[in-house]
Amino acid sequence: MTVTEVTAEELPPFVRADGPDKVTGSGRYTADLTLTGMLHAAFRYADVSHARITKLDVSAAREMPGVLAVITDADVPDVHYTPVIADRTLFARDVVRFEGEILAAVAATTPEIARAAAAAIVFEFEPLPVVSDLEAAMADSAPLVHENWDGYEISGDTIRDRNVATFSALTKGDAAAAMASADVVVSSRYVADASHAAPIEPRAIVAQWEGNKVTIWTSTQVPYDARDGVCETLQLPSNQVRIIVPHLGGGFGGKCGFHFEAHIAALAKAAKRPVKLVFSRYEEFMAPDRRREGMIVDITTGVTTDGTIVAREAWLAIDNGAYMADAAFFPQLAAMHVAGPYKIPALQIDANLVYTNHQPSGSVRAPTAPQGCWAVESHTDELAAAVGMTPVDFRRKNLVATGDEGPVGQTYDEIGLLECLELAVTSAGDESALGENEALGVAVGWWPSFAVPAGAYAKMQGDGSVQVITGAQECGTGAVMTLRQIAADELGIEPTSVELVYQDTAAAPQGPGATGSQTLLNHGRAVERAAREIAQQLKELAADRLEAAPADIVLSGGVAAVTGTPAVSIPLSELAAEAAGGDLLLGSASAPVPEYPTLQGSQCVGDQGVASWLAPQFSCHVAKVRIDPDTGVARVLEVHAAHDNGTIINPIGAHGQVEGGILMGIGQALTEGTQYGEDGKQRNAAMLEYKLQTIADAPAITTQFVEIFTPDAGPRGSKGLAEAPNVATAAAVSNAIAKVAGQRVRQLPMTAERVWTAMQSSSDEGGAA
Amino acid sequence: MSMTIASSVDEVLAAMAAGAQPIAGGTDLVVGARAGKAPLPEVLVAVDRVPELATVEVGDTSTRIGSGVTHAQLMEDVAVVHRFTAIADAAALVGSPATRNVGTLGGNVMNGSPAMDTGAPLVVLGAEAELTTTNGSRRVSMNELWVGPGRTSAAADEFCTALVIPNPPAASGSAYVRLEYRRAMEIAVVGAAAAVTLDGDSIASVRVALTAVAPTILEVAGLDALVGTSYHEPEMELVATAAGEQATPISDLRASDAYRRHTIGVMARRAVEAAVRRAQGEQISVPVNRALGIGAAS
Structure with missing residues (x-):
């Protein structure tokens, strides 16, 4: 395990091939x-x-x-x-x-x-009759959104009932019995409004x-x-x-x-x-069938007086909207977030995906996670307060570490969650240094790695330049540009010598595209293998010319050289020219999907929502927040992030992902929420009334990576990084707001008016400090 | 549809006499048309290339701000920043750099939105709008000009050529404070402007006007009790209470009426406080929202 902390000035330069076109306006949309x-x-x-x-x-x-x-x-x-x-x-x-x-x-x-x-x-x-309210939609007397759903074709084992489209349960041990043995039991309700990808x-x-x-x-x-x-x-x-x-x-999932x-x-x-x-x-x-789902989380946790979690029970309702987009596995995902990365011996989480007459919900960046994490991490601070522990000490005691067992019976290989906690908390500094009406809020989060098939082609052309043909898709993150780096590293050339041919189904082999943090994880594995095939061909050509064994040839700096004898070398361009007149340098690969761990405890379509935790990504965010007590306006001044996302291959891209995820998380925390009328229609479907954060609102962000080589995940021990940074920020902001306000704001987004309204309430509900 | 590009005020007036409607930066007209609010007028006259409209002229007793002066100019113009600081505060909060570079004071005034940011500053500074036709000019107070949301008392052929503001006496200060949920691309949920003149340590005169809590910009009445005081806690409370009581806010997507009624008091209190401090000679940079309190940069 290594910890990487680099400032922006120290990051290696990395060329985004699509950058100049986009910045100068010569690119075509x-x-x-x-x-x-x-x-x-x-x-x-x-x-x-x-x-x-x-x-x-x-x-x-x-x-x-x-x-x-x-x-x-x-x-x-x-x-x-x-x-x-x-x-x-x-x-x-x-x-x-x-x-x-x-x-x-x-x-x-x-x-x-x-x-x-x-x-x-x-x-x-x-x-x-319009079905708009999530709880009312689940009542026996509620009108059905789909009256004739018996006739719909369904794939997989879907449990459904009236307006409940899919149901999933996480069950571990006997939660009711364990709850009865707890010294302190805390129950909370958290409600998240729907929000948007807003590309x-x-x-x-x-x-x-x-x-x-x-x-x-x-x-x-x-x-x-x-x-x-x-x-x-x-x-x-x-x-x-x-x-x-x-x-x-x-895109942010919306596309x-x-x-x-x-x-x-x-x-x-x-x-x-x-x-x-x-x-x-x-x-x-x-109109699109992609928005971030509204959610109700009822959560009850039992702890012993020494702060050990012994049981958790939760009930979730997730707004599916009118039609099934890709939300069928959201109950599993949401349940995993409400379980959280904690050692909990007994769990019972029932999660419902509910039809309403709203726009359909679908995977917007880290679906169910910001809301689920916000609920469970706010609840965690309430638990800490209930047993008189600091939020950090309570997490130190209960978070999962290497060798621990997670909610679905999976035992974790080396993971760096506790290290993330310590790094982020240390980076944020001492609470005694805070100004008036300021506080630090801590939250941890996790996110799965979705392993699916992907393919790639690669070719080295006569002049030594390389084309990689991939089904990956650039959606603004720059993640595809890391594919150039992977190919270049395999071939010992500069990333600028690698051109990507992508975004065309007639050219590229099948792949998931820019979804579910999969560009590096899945397309990367394929590109690595395809480039490796060409590397092997180059080594054989070089071995012939240099009179050495292929295994002794090293590709580096644009030349093929004999190990230990760098003077004996030949430029790759020379080999490429030779190959152009004979056996062409071509590579193609389909990356095998890593094996999922054996799991227990979920009933729903497939098990993607839980099985995908095979290479979980962990994070801790600490937010420094200031509140204007007269108006309830909150401002996030700093966010200190620490992430375990495996090996970091493209540091500047990784920092960009974390910073963007945090800014999006602040929007979800404070200003981004869809308002529905009684008629079920969106009332703020416009940029003026649906308030994204602007760059003027951006806090100072520090990012550290706990780098752990993760076997059986992405290339070179990597995991994904597109969604993980969007998980814990809203929760961290919530915990800071509660400290300043002296009250919990139990609805997301925690708008100025909601913060102010909470501050008007005289009774402290506990768990704020 | 036709559009004439005027290069002088006379050309603007001639076009308007013939039925054209003026367009300056287009930040209300074009954006509104694209959003389906109202179609673009059939005949337009562009007023953004008329140099005489884009000047700030400081006279002996008053200052004349051309209607074509942009928000970007207002927030940096030395005369405006020093004498009419509340206008600079407001201009600096409007939209984005792009909006501020094309949006003009005249456009903002004649659009007549109760949520306009420069409106409350103009009211408390005693500004008058200079309305001109081919037959001459007249001046009207801001309260006479605005008659309802998006409606003015100007005749169809009257063009706002300038805003004329009396030069403030010594020991004066003004400020505009706005409630904002984010720090750019924001529209006033509520806002308040104050203009204060001091006599020694105590207030000699004070005016306060409110943004987005009534059908038009609303001047707060009954602040005479503040005259002669040095603006401490009881007086601040009086301002907040008066603002909250006189406001007639609505509930909408941006806030409930109760929250608006509360926060307008907070904004009014802060505006007077900042204006007093400026009148005392304290340098509070523009805009107040970025210099003090929750919105401050540090």
Whole structure:
């Protein structure tokens, strides 16, 4: 184990090949594309949360000059889709279940005509009762969001009941009996509002048919998922659909999954012209099946007087929204976060994913984690207070360490969580040095590593330059650029000599794309192997020329040399030129998926939500917060982060990920929350009213990495790092706010008004200090 | 749709006499049109390239700030920062550097939003709007100008050429303080401006106006009790109470009426305090929100 602490000035330079294009404006995003004869698309949305369609008449729209196609459910194949529970059609059929449900799509010669035609579509409906409140949705008397769900195709062992889409339980030991033996029992309720990924680029799609093949340029994080969605819904074979992703203006999970590519492809086919869709900011908030889920956490923990946790019971309700996006495993994920990285001998956590008439929920950066961690880590400070311990000492006593057993029976290999705690706390300094109305809040978090298949090709060209062809996707993080470094290191060349060919399903082998912190973890393993194949070929060529054994050849600094005799060497470019006239230097690899540990205690679709803890990523964040006691406005002044994410391969990228995750976490903590009206519709679907943090709000951030070589995970002992930094910040901010306010703020985001309101309450609920 | 680019005030007035509507930075008009609030007017006259509108002229008794002066100019102009500091405080909080570089004082005033940041400072500093047509000019007080949310008493052909503000006497200070949930790209949840003149250690005159708690910028009445005091705790409480009582806030996405009613008092109290300190000669940098309290840089 090593601890890495480097300042920004000391970080090695690393070239982001996509950087200059993006900064100078010469790069092309999907919305920048224009094709000959291209039309513009507009959707007609239901704009009502729950209703039965009584009339949908597109005839007036079809007759408008400049309109070349209007399509509805009647114009596409009869397919119910989405993973796990096939509860959805491309266009509304009979019943609409959230405001962003698409009734029809229009293609016209200008965006203005398309929007006017969409507005001219006659839509009449009979209102149905809106299911908006999460607890009310679970009542026996609640109206059903999906009345006929018996008829939906379901994959896996899904436990469901009325509006509960999936249920999962973590069970370890006899929690009730253990709870009865506790000296102190603390119960808390925490409620998190829904929030958004809010990428800076609203999504855009361009589709063009040539014969029976369609090419779709789209702002997706997951080109293969997008392709599979088009194939499934339009009933096309894989090799007739090609997805290309131009530069992507951020994703944060919001552009994962399959979204609107099929709608635009179907529209282009009907119009017999290329068609382009560009979302407005309002649509980007309202229509995608990706938002961060609202959540209720009821949590009870029993401890002994010496501060040892003996039992935990919890009940969770998670807002799935109207349709299944990818949230089926969220109950498992959320349960793991509410268990937390603690030694707890007896656990019973029941987690429900609940249908409502809201926008569907889906994987936004570290789904369920910021809210789950916020709840459990706020609760942990309450526990510490209840037994008279400091928050840090209570965690020292109860956190999991190397060799301990986690919530699902998995025993941990070497992990660095306790080291993260000590590093972050030490970095934050002494609480006695704090100013008035300031406090430090501590929180720990964890995040899984999702191991899935991925492939890569590599080729060294005649001049010694290298192309890596990967299904990885750049979504703003720069993680794909680490793939260049991995290939370069294998081949002993500079990363700048490696070009990535990516974001095109026709070129690259299958891979998960930019989702679930998998770029390095999964694509990295494939790239490493593909580059290694070329390295082996180079070593054999060099061995021939240098009269040595291939095993004695070292590739470094652009040359192949004999081990121990660096003077005996040959430039790789010379070998590459030789190969170009004979056996080409090509590598291809499919990275095998690491084995999952044996698990116990969950019932739900698959076990991805718990099994993926095979190489858990750990973190501790300490937030220094100041509160204006007169207004409740909180400001995060400093965040001290320490992370165990395995080996760090690209330090500057790693620091960037942590800093971005923290800033996003502060937004979730303080200002980012979706407000719903009684009608189930979003009230603040706009940048003015949905308040992201700005760079002016950014705190000073220190980041340290506890580097532990993690076998059987990512390349070179690495894990992912995209989501882990987004887990613990809101919880750390919560614990600092509670110290200053003297009260817990039990709803997320902890807005100024909520903080102020809590401070007006006279009784201290305990656990604040 | 047509747009004329004017290079002089006369060209602006001629175009408006013919029915054109003025556009300066477009930060309200264009953004509003793109958001579907109201379509762009059919006939526009661009006023952003009229040099005579972009000047600050300090006269013997008053200062004339051209309607085309941008927020970026206001926050750095020496005359504005020293004499009418509350306007600089407000200008520095508007939007982003991009908004401040194109958005103008005249545009902000004539847009007439009760959440406008420069409005309360103009009221407490006793500013008048100079409204001009091809037939001449007239001056109206800010309270006469604003008649409702987004509505002014100006006639369709009247163009706001300048804001004219009496030069403050010695020992005067002003400040604008705003409640903000984040430190950039923010809109006033509530805000308050104060202008104070001292006589020795005690207050000789004080005016306070409030942002975003009524259909228009609201001047707080009944502060006479402060005159002759040196603004300590009881007087601060009086300001806060008066502001809270006179405000008629709404509940919306940004805050509840109760929270607005409370925080407007806090802002009013702080605005007067900062204005007093400036009147005493203390250098509090612009904007107050970044110099003092929770929003402070350190």
